[in-house]
Amino acid sequence: MQQILMTIVLLVTLTGCAQPHVEQPKVNANYLIIEDSQAWAVLVEDGKRVEEHGVVVDAIKLASSDAPVAASYVIDTPNCGKVQWLVERQDAADGVTTRMTLHDNKQLSASGCVIGDGLTRIWTVLDYSS
Secondary structure, X not given: OHHHHHHXXXXXXXXXXXXXXXXXXXXXXXXXXXXXXXXXXXXXXXXXXXXXXXXXXXXXXXXXXXXXXXXXXXXXXXXXXXXEEEEEEEEEOOEEEEEEEEEOOHHHHOOOOOHHHHOOOXXXXXXXXX
């Protein structure tokens, strides 16, 4: 009798500990990583990371705060061809903000090009060049 009672108490206790599965948020982000002459376009969607490696063809940084474009990066990739990102300045009520956008070329829709999936998303540049 005592074993049955202990089994019931243990079963009730363990049942109370069971919690429903809570869906965890997934990471979504786009990064352009520049390191000297090398570049990586990294897309993270639903926690899955894909990247496109390339070579920096051109990187221009404008110091003037009056210019509408703060920087331009052009990389050449095997699957996507030459791709350009612009860091654009925009005046806002609370000050000047920057926004990095990817500019389309005809090769971004190619099947092997992973960068094309990030056309409508905001990008973050991480420039580690010296």
